[in-house]
Protein backbone atom coordinates (compact mmCIF):
# COMPACT_ATOMS: atom_id res chain seq x y z
CA UNK A 435 0.00 0.00 0.00
CA UNK A 436 1.13 3.59 -0.61
CA UNK A 437 0.05 6.80 1.11
CA UNK A 438 1.39 10.31 1.55
CA UNK A 439 1.35 10.43 5.38
CA UNK A 440 1.22 7.27 7.50
CA UNK A 441 -0.15 8.11 10.94
CA UNK A 442 0.45 5.80 13.90
CA UNK A 443 -2.23 6.18 16.59
CA UNK A 444 -5.87 7.29 16.57
CA UNK A 445 -5.77 9.54 19.63
CA UNK A 446 -6.57 13.24 19.37
CA UNK A 447 -3.18 13.94 17.70
CA UNK A 448 -3.43 11.33 14.93
CA UNK A 449 -7.12 11.95 14.24
CA UNK A 450 -6.81 15.74 14.08
CA UNK A 451 -3.70 15.50 11.90
CA UNK A 452 -5.50 13.25 9.43
CA UNK A 453 -8.48 15.64 9.41
CA UNK A 454 -6.31 18.73 8.76
CA UNK A 455 -4.37 16.93 6.01
CA UNK A 456 -7.60 15.85 4.37
CA UNK A 457 -8.81 19.47 4.28
CA UNK A 458 -5.53 20.37 2.55
CA UNK A 459 -6.06 17.60 -0.03
CA UNK A 460 -3.37 15.33 1.42
CA UNK A 461 -3.95 11.60 1.80
CA UNK A 462 -3.22 9.75 5.03
CA UNK A 463 -3.83 6.36 6.65
CA UNK A 464 -4.25 5.97 10.42
CA UNK A 465 -3.11 2.74 12.07
CA UNK A 466 -4.43 2.06 15.58
CA UNK A 467 -3.72 -0.95 17.78
CA UNK A 468 -7.00 -0.71 19.73
CA UNK A 469 -10.61 -1.04 18.58
CA UNK A 470 -12.88 1.86 17.64
CA UNK A 471 -15.02 1.17 20.69
CA UNK A 472 -12.01 1.22 22.99
CA UNK A 473 -10.72 4.62 21.84
CA UNK A 474 -14.23 6.11 21.88
CA UNK A 475 -14.84 4.96 25.48
CA UNK A 476 -11.44 5.87 26.98
CA UNK A 477 -12.05 8.42 29.78
CA UNK A 478 -9.31 11.03 29.92
CA UNK A 479 -9.15 14.78 29.50
CA UNK A 480 -12.05 17.16 29.73
CA UNK A 481 -10.82 20.71 29.29
CA UNK A 482 -10.35 22.34 25.89
CA UNK A 483 -8.46 25.58 25.40
CA UNK A 484 -10.02 28.36 23.34
CA UNK A 485 -7.68 27.65 20.41
CA UNK A 486 -8.65 23.96 20.34
CA UNK A 487 -12.35 24.87 20.34
CA UNK A 488 -11.83 27.47 17.59
CA UNK A 489 -9.87 25.00 15.45
CA UNK A 490 -12.55 22.33 15.76
CA UNK A 491 -15.29 24.77 14.80
CA UNK A 492 -13.31 26.37 11.93
CA UNK A 493 -12.47 22.97 10.44
CA UNK A 494 -16.04 21.65 10.54
CA UNK A 495 -15.84 19.18 13.46
CA UNK A 496 -17.23 21.47 16.16
CA UNK A 497 -20.96 21.13 15.63
CA UNK A 498 -21.64 18.89 18.64
CA UNK A 499 -18.97 20.67 20.68
CA UNK A 500 -20.78 24.00 20.09
CA UNK A 501 -24.03 22.43 21.26
CA UNK A 502 -22.87 20.25 24.16
CA UNK A 503 -19.59 21.83 25.33
CA UNK A 504 -19.79 23.78 28.59
CA UNK A 505 -18.05 27.14 28.23
CA UNK A 506 -16.45 28.36 31.46
CA UNK A 507 -15.58 32.02 31.81
CA UNK A 508 -13.96 31.49 35.19
CA UNK A 509 -12.09 29.02 37.40
CA UNK A 510 -11.87 28.77 41.19
CA UNK A 511 -8.92 28.31 43.53
CA UNK A 512 -9.77 27.22 47.05
CA UNK A 513 -7.52 27.27 50.12
CA UNK A 514 -7.97 27.73 53.88
CA UNK A 515 -11.70 27.20 53.45
CA UNK A 516 -12.29 30.02 50.98
CA UNK A 517 -12.95 30.00 47.25
CA UNK A 518 -11.54 32.68 44.93
CA UNK A 519 -12.67 33.09 41.34
CA UNK A 520 -10.43 34.05 38.46
CA UNK A 521 -12.44 35.66 35.69
CA UNK A 522 -10.71 34.10 32.69
CA UNK A 523 -12.55 35.81 29.86
CA UNK A 524 -12.41 39.29 31.41
CA UNK A 525 -8.62 38.95 31.76
CA UNK A 526 -8.02 37.54 28.26
CA UNK A 527 -10.19 39.57 25.87
CA UNK A 528 -13.07 37.12 25.93
CA UNK A 529 -11.20 33.80 25.80
CA UNK A 530 -12.41 30.88 27.92
CA UNK A 531 -12.10 27.12 28.43
CA UNK A 532 -14.70 24.57 27.37
CA UNK A 533 -15.50 21.35 29.20
CA UNK A 534 -16.03 18.62 26.59
CA UNK A 535 -14.74 15.11 27.19
CA UNK A 536 -11.75 13.85 25.20
CA UNK A 537 -13.68 10.77 24.09
CA UNK A 538 -16.28 13.08 22.54
CA UNK A 539 -13.52 14.88 20.59
CA UNK A 540 -12.30 11.45 19.49
CA UNK A 541 -15.81 10.37 18.42
CA UNK A 542 -16.32 13.57 16.40
CA UNK A 543 -12.97 13.17 14.64
CA UNK A 544 -13.49 9.44 13.92
CA UNK A 545 -16.89 10.29 12.46
CA UNK A 546 -15.35 12.96 10.23
CA UNK A 547 -12.59 10.60 9.01
CA UNK A 548 -15.01 7.82 8.23
CA UNK A 549 -17.52 10.25 6.70
CA UNK A 550 -14.78 11.49 4.35
CA UNK A 551 -14.01 7.90 3.33
CA UNK A 552 -10.52 8.00 4.89
CA UNK A 553 -9.13 4.76 6.24
CA UNK A 554 -8.58 4.15 9.94
CA UNK A 555 -7.24 0.65 10.43
CA UNK A 556 -8.16 -0.57 13.94
CA UNK A 557 -6.60 -3.53 15.72
CA UNK A 558 -3.17 -3.54 14.03
CA UNK A 559 -0.51 -5.70 15.73
CA UNK A 560 3.28 -5.55 16.02
CA UNK A 561 3.58 -2.24 14.24
CA UNK A 562 7.09 -1.01 13.42
CA UNK A 563 8.56 1.87 11.39
CA UNK A 564 11.50 1.58 8.96
CA UNK A 565 13.81 3.51 6.58
CA UNK A 566 13.12 6.72 8.47
CA UNK A 567 16.11 8.52 6.96
CA UNK A 568 15.08 7.66 3.39
CA UNK A 569 12.56 9.56 1.21
CA UNK A 570 10.17 6.58 1.42
CA UNK A 571 9.81 5.41 5.02
CA UNK A 572 7.70 2.33 5.71
CA UNK A 573 5.26 1.10 8.33
CA UNK A 574 4.92 -2.65 8.86
CA UNK A 575 2.24 -4.34 10.94
CA UNK A 576 0.17 -7.49 11.21
CA UNK A 577 -3.56 -7.58 10.62
CA UNK A 578 -5.60 -10.80 10.90
CA UNK A 579 -2.33 -12.78 10.84
CA UNK A 580 -1.23 -11.18 7.54
CA UNK A 581 1.92 -9.01 7.39
CA UNK A 582 1.27 -5.61 5.81
CA UNK A 583 3.52 -2.77 4.64
CA UNK A 584 2.68 0.85 3.84
CA UNK A 585 5.16 3.06 2.01
CA UNK A 586 4.80 6.74 2.89
CA UNK A 587 6.37 10.13 2.20
CA UNK A 588 6.18 10.93 5.92
CA UNK A 589 5.34 9.07 9.12
CA UNK A 590 3.60 10.84 11.99
CA UNK A 591 4.25 9.13 15.33
CA UNK A 592 1.05 9.98 17.22
CA UNK A 593 1.13 6.78 19.27
CA UNK A 594 1.15 8.27 22.76
CA UNK A 595 3.63 7.92 25.60
CA UNK A 596 3.85 4.09 25.39
CA UNK A 597 4.01 3.94 21.59
CA UNK A 598 6.81 2.50 19.47
CA UNK A 599 7.70 5.45 17.20
CA UNK A 600 9.77 7.48 19.67
CA UNK A 601 12.07 4.53 20.34
CA UNK A 602 12.61 3.87 16.61
CA UNK A 603 15.09 6.71 16.09
CA UNK A 604 18.71 5.55 16.45
CA UNK A 605 20.25 5.75 19.91
CA UNK A 606 21.63 9.18 20.78
CA UNK A 607 19.51 11.17 18.33
CA UNK A 608 16.80 12.08 20.81
CA UNK A 609 17.30 13.55 24.30
CA UNK A 610 14.59 13.14 26.94
CA UNK A 611 14.01 15.58 29.81
CA UNK A 612 11.91 14.23 32.63
CA UNK A 613 10.50 14.92 36.07
CA UNK A 614 8.45 12.30 37.91
CA UNK A 615 6.33 13.58 40.80
CA UNK A 616 6.07 11.74 44.13
CA UNK A 617 2.25 11.65 44.00
CA UNK A 618 -0.63 10.70 41.71
CA UNK A 619 -4.32 11.47 41.21
CA UNK A 620 -7.15 9.20 42.19
CA UNK A 621 -9.91 10.16 39.76
CA UNK A 622 -13.60 9.34 39.94
CA UNK A 623 -16.56 9.89 37.71
CA UNK A 624 -19.85 10.20 39.60
CA UNK A 625 -23.47 10.37 38.56
CA UNK A 626 -24.11 13.62 40.38
CA UNK A 627 -25.11 17.03 39.11
CA UNK A 628 -22.13 19.41 39.48
CA UNK A 629 -22.68 21.73 42.47
CA UNK A 630 -20.40 24.39 40.97
CA UNK A 631 -20.69 25.59 37.39
CA UNK A 632 -16.92 25.98 37.17
CA UNK A 633 -13.85 23.96 38.12
CA UNK A 634 -12.40 24.26 41.63
CA UNK A 635 -8.71 23.55 42.31
CA UNK A 636 -8.18 23.05 46.06
CA UNK A 637 -4.97 23.24 48.06
CA UNK A 638 -5.35 21.48 51.42
CA UNK A 639 -2.91 20.28 54.11
CA UNK A 640 -4.16 16.70 53.40
CA UNK A 641 -3.37 17.11 49.69
CA UNK A 642 -4.71 18.55 46.46
CA UNK A 643 -8.18 17.95 45.11
CA UNK A 644 -10.03 19.01 41.99
CA UNK A 645 -13.70 19.39 41.27
CA UNK A 646 -14.58 19.12 37.59
CA UNK A 647 -17.43 17.81 35.47
CA UNK A 648 -18.34 16.23 32.17
CA UNK A 649 -21.99 17.25 31.72
CA UNK A 650 -24.91 18.70 33.69
CA UNK A 651 -25.38 15.18 35.17
CA UNK A 652 -21.80 13.96 35.67
CA UNK A 653 -19.16 15.19 38.14
CA UNK A 654 -15.44 14.42 37.73
CA UNK A 655 -13.32 14.60 40.89
CA UNK A 656 -9.67 14.01 41.71
CA UNK A 657 -7.74 13.50 44.98
CA UNK A 658 -3.98 13.62 45.40
CA UNK A 659 -2.79 10.13 46.42
CA UNK A 660 0.44 8.11 46.36
CA UNK A 661 1.75 6.77 43.02
CA UNK A 662 1.28 3.15 44.19
CA UNK A 663 -2.14 3.76 45.75
CA UNK A 664 -4.21 0.57 46.03
CA UNK A 665 -7.72 1.28 44.74
CA UNK A 666 -9.05 -1.57 46.86
CA UNK A 667 -8.34 0.63 49.91
CA UNK A 668 -10.65 3.29 48.51
CA UNK A 669 -14.29 2.23 48.81
CA UNK A 670 -16.70 4.94 47.67
CA UNK A 671 -17.49 6.08 51.24
CA UNK A 672 -13.84 6.76 51.95
CA UNK A 673 -13.45 8.72 48.69
CA UNK A 674 -16.44 10.95 49.48
CA UNK A 675 -15.30 11.49 53.07
CA UNK A 676 -11.86 12.55 51.87
CA UNK A 677 -13.30 14.76 49.13
CA UNK A 678 -15.55 16.49 51.66
CA UNK A 679 -12.69 17.05 54.08
CA UNK A 680 -10.51 18.64 51.44
CA UNK A 681 -13.05 20.62 49.43
CA UNK A 682 -15.67 21.89 51.92
CA UNK A 683 -15.53 25.68 52.17
CA UNK A 684 -16.62 28.05 54.96
CA UNK A 685 -19.72 29.03 52.98
CA UNK A 686 -20.84 25.38 53.18
CA UNK A 687 -20.02 24.37 49.61
CA UNK A 688 -19.42 20.64 49.02
CA UNK A 689 -19.49 18.46 45.90
CA UNK A 690 -22.77 16.68 45.15
CA UNK A 691 -22.71 12.95 45.94
CA UNK A 692 -23.86 10.20 43.57
CA UNK A 693 -23.01 6.67 42.41
CA UNK A 694 -19.34 6.31 41.40
CA UNK A 695 -19.23 5.01 37.83
CA UNK A 696 -15.48 4.92 37.26
CA UNK A 697 -12.30 5.01 39.37
CA UNK A 698 -8.62 5.13 38.46
CA UNK A 699 -5.15 6.28 39.50
CA UNK A 700 -3.06 8.47 37.16
CA UNK A 701 0.68 8.98 37.68
CA UNK A 702 2.19 12.41 37.19
CA UNK A 703 5.21 13.30 35.10
CA UNK A 704 6.69 16.05 32.99
CA UNK A 705 8.51 14.71 29.94
CA UNK A 706 9.84 16.30 26.75
CA UNK A 707 12.00 14.95 23.94
CA UNK A 708 14.23 17.02 21.71
CA UNK A 709 14.12 17.02 18.76
CA UNK A 710 10.63 15.79 17.82
CA UNK A 711 11.81 14.62 14.41
CA UNK A 712 14.18 12.07 12.97
CA UNK A 713 14.44 11.96 9.17
CA UNK A 714 10.90 11.57 7.88
CA UNK A 715 9.45 10.57 11.25
CA UNK A 716 7.64 13.39 13.06
CA UNK A 717 6.50 12.83 16.64
CA UNK A 718 3.44 14.64 17.99
CA UNK A 719 1.32 14.73 21.16
CA UNK A 720 2.02 12.39 24.09
CA UNK A 721 4.56 10.49 21.96
CA UNK A 722 6.80 13.55 22.32
CA UNK A 723 5.79 15.02 25.67
CA UNK A 724 3.75 14.47 28.82
CA UNK A 725 2.52 17.11 31.23
CA UNK A 726 1.11 16.55 34.71
CA UNK A 727 -2.69 16.97 34.42
CA UNK A 728 -2.88 19.97 36.78
CA UNK A 729 -2.88 22.49 33.93
CA UNK A 730 -5.29 20.44 31.73
CA UNK A 731 -2.90 20.78 28.81
CA UNK A 732 -2.09 17.33 27.34
CA UNK A 733 -4.81 17.10 24.72
CA UNK A 734 -4.43 20.74 23.78
CA UNK A 735 -0.68 20.35 23.24
CA UNK A 736 -1.35 17.38 20.97
CA UNK A 737 -3.65 19.57 18.88
CA UNK A 738 -1.16 22.44 18.60
CA UNK A 739 1.63 20.05 17.48
CA UNK A 740 -0.42 18.61 14.65
CA UNK A 741 -1.60 22.02 13.48
CA UNK A 742 2.04 23.02 13.02
CA UNK A 743 2.84 19.68 11.37
CA UNK A 744 -0.11 19.82 8.97
CA UNK A 745 0.94 23.29 7.79
CA UNK A 746 4.52 22.13 7.23
CA UNK A 747 3.39 19.06 5.26
CA UNK A 748 0.98 21.20 3.24
CA UNK A 749 3.77 23.66 2.34
CA UNK A 750 5.88 20.71 1.18
CA UNK A 751 3.22 19.38 -1.19
CA UNK A 752 1.96 22.75 -2.41
CA UNK A 753 5.27 24.49 -3.05
CA UNK A 754 8.04 21.99 -2.41
CA UNK A 755 9.14 23.92 0.70
CA UNK A 756 11.08 21.89 3.25
CA UNK A 757 11.91 24.72 5.65
CA UNK A 758 8.70 24.39 7.69
CA UNK A 759 9.31 20.66 8.13
CA UNK A 760 12.84 21.42 9.31
CA UNK A 761 11.47 23.98 11.78
CA UNK A 762 8.66 21.73 13.05
CA UNK A 763 10.44 20.56 16.17
CA UNK A 764 11.82 23.96 17.22
CA UNK A 765 8.52 25.69 16.60
CA UNK A 766 6.57 23.17 18.69
CA UNK A 767 9.15 23.03 21.47
CA UNK A 768 9.02 26.76 22.06
CA UNK A 769 5.32 26.44 22.96
CA UNK A 770 5.68 23.05 24.66
CA UNK A 771 8.26 24.30 27.16
CA UNK A 772 6.05 27.24 28.12
CA UNK A 773 3.17 24.84 28.69
CA UNK A 774 5.47 22.49 30.63
CA UNK A 775 6.47 25.39 32.84
CA UNK A 776 2.85 26.29 33.49
CA UNK A 777 1.83 22.68 34.27
CA UNK A 778 4.83 22.19 36.57
CA UNK A 779 4.07 25.50 38.33
CA UNK A 780 0.39 24.67 38.88
CA UNK A 781 1.41 21.22 40.16
CA UNK A 782 4.03 22.65 42.54
CA UNK A 783 1.69 25.32 43.89
CA UNK A 784 -1.23 23.00 44.62
CA UNK A 785 0.19 19.67 45.85
CA UNK A 786 1.53 18.49 49.15
CA UNK A 787 5.12 17.30 48.63
CA UNK A 788 6.49 14.50 50.86
CA UNK A 789 8.88 16.03 53.41
CA UNK A 790 7.51 19.55 53.00
CA UNK A 791 7.40 21.67 56.14
CA UNK A 792 5.82 24.82 57.57
CA UNK A 793 7.95 27.00 55.33
CA UNK A 794 6.68 25.26 52.18
CA UNK A 795 3.09 25.43 53.43
CA UNK A 796 3.28 29.19 54.04
CA UNK A 797 5.04 29.79 50.73
CA UNK A 798 2.29 27.88 48.88
CA UNK A 799 -0.43 29.85 50.68
CA UNK A 800 1.33 33.12 49.84
CA UNK A 801 1.49 32.12 46.21
CA UNK A 802 -2.21 31.23 46.14
CA UNK A 803 -3.06 34.50 47.89
CA UNK A 804 -0.98 36.36 45.28
CA UNK A 805 -2.47 34.68 42.22
CA UNK A 806 -6.02 35.27 43.47
CA UNK A 807 -5.49 38.93 44.44
CA UNK A 808 -2.99 40.53 42.04
CA UNK A 809 -4.49 41.42 38.67
CA UNK A 810 -1.09 40.94 37.01
CA UNK A 811 -0.72 37.43 38.46
CA UNK A 812 -4.32 36.49 37.65
CA UNK A 813 -3.83 37.70 34.08
CA UNK A 814 -0.74 35.54 33.66
CA UNK A 815 -2.57 32.49 35.00
CA UNK A 816 -5.64 33.18 32.85
CA UNK A 817 -3.57 33.70 29.67
CA UNK A 818 -1.89 30.32 30.14
CA UNK A 819 -5.01 28.49 31.29
CA UNK A 820 -7.19 29.50 28.31
CA UNK A 821 -4.18 28.64 26.14
CA UNK A 822 -1.26 30.43 24.51
CA UNK A 823 -1.68 31.00 20.74
CA UNK A 824 -1.74 27.59 19.00
CA UNK A 825 1.08 28.40 16.58
Ligand code: RFL
Pocket residue numbers: 442443444445446447448465466467468473477478479480481482536558561592593594595596597598621700718719720721727729730731732733734735736
Ligand atom coordinates in the same frame (compact mmCIF):
# COMPACT_ATOMS: atom_id res chain seq x y z
P1 RFL B 1 -3.17 9.22 22.95
O1 RFL B 1 -4.52 9.75 23.24
O2 RFL B 1 -2.50 8.39 23.98
O3 RFL B 1 -3.30 8.38 21.60
C1 RFL B 1 -2.27 7.51 21.14
C2 RFL B 1 -2.93 6.40 20.35
O4 RFL B 1 -1.92 5.56 19.81
C3 RFL B 1 -2.32 4.21 19.98
N1 RFL B 1 -1.11 3.38 19.94
C4 RFL B 1 -0.74 2.61 18.88
N2 RFL B 1 -1.35 2.37 17.71
C5 RFL B 1 -0.71 1.51 16.86
N3 RFL B 1 0.44 0.87 17.16
C6 RFL B 1 1.07 1.08 18.32
N4 RFL B 1 2.23 0.46 18.62
C7 RFL B 1 0.48 1.98 19.26
N5 RFL B 1 0.82 2.40 20.50
C8 RFL B 1 -0.15 3.25 20.90
C9 RFL B 1 -3.05 4.19 21.32
O5 RFL B 1 -3.93 3.09 21.45
C10 RFL B 1 -3.81 5.53 21.24
O6 RFL B 1 -5.09 5.37 20.66
O7 RFL B 1 -2.14 10.36 22.55
P2 RFL B 1 -2.37 11.78 21.83
O8 RFL B 1 -3.19 11.61 20.60
O9 RFL B 1 -1.03 12.38 21.74
O10 RFL B 1 -3.30 12.60 22.83
C11 RFL B 1 -2.81 13.01 24.10
C12 RFL B 1 -3.95 13.05 25.12
O11 RFL B 1 -4.66 11.83 25.08
C13 RFL B 1 -3.43 13.32 26.54
O12 RFL B 1 -2.41 14.29 26.50
C14 RFL B 1 -4.54 13.82 27.49
O13 RFL B 1 -5.49 12.81 27.73
C15 RFL B 1 -3.95 14.28 28.81
N6 RFL B 1 -4.96 14.72 29.78
C16 RFL B 1 -5.56 15.96 29.69
N7 RFL B 1 -5.28 16.78 28.67
C17 RFL B 1 -5.94 17.98 28.54
O14 RFL B 1 -5.68 18.72 27.59
N8 RFL B 1 -6.89 18.40 29.45
C18 RFL B 1 -7.23 17.62 30.51
O15 RFL B 1 -8.13 17.98 31.25
C19 RFL B 1 -6.54 16.37 30.69
N9 RFL B 1 -6.85 15.57 31.71
C20 RFL B 1 -5.35 13.85 30.80
C21 RFL B 1 -6.30 14.32 31.77
C22 RFL B 1 -4.85 12.54 30.87
C23 RFL B 1 -5.28 11.72 31.89
N10 RFL B 1 -4.76 10.39 31.87
C24 RFL B 1 -5.49 9.25 32.16
C25 RFL B 1 -3.45 10.14 31.27
C26 RFL B 1 -6.72 13.51 32.78
C27 RFL B 1 -6.20 12.22 32.87
C28 RFL B 1 -6.68 11.40 34.03
Ligand code: PHB
Pocket residue numbers: 478479480481633644646647654727728729730
Ligand atom coordinates in the same frame (compact mmCIF):
# COMPACT_ATOMS: atom_id res chain seq x y z
C1 PHB C 1 -10.85 16.88 34.06
O1 PHB C 1 -11.99 17.34 34.02
O2 PHB C 1 -10.61 15.67 33.83
C2 PHB C 1 -9.70 17.75 34.37
C3 PHB C 1 -9.94 19.11 34.56
C4 PHB C 1 -8.86 19.95 34.86
C5 PHB C 1 -7.60 19.42 34.98
C6 PHB C 1 -7.37 18.07 34.77
C7 PHB C 1 -8.43 17.22 34.47
O3 PHB C 1 -6.57 20.23 35.30
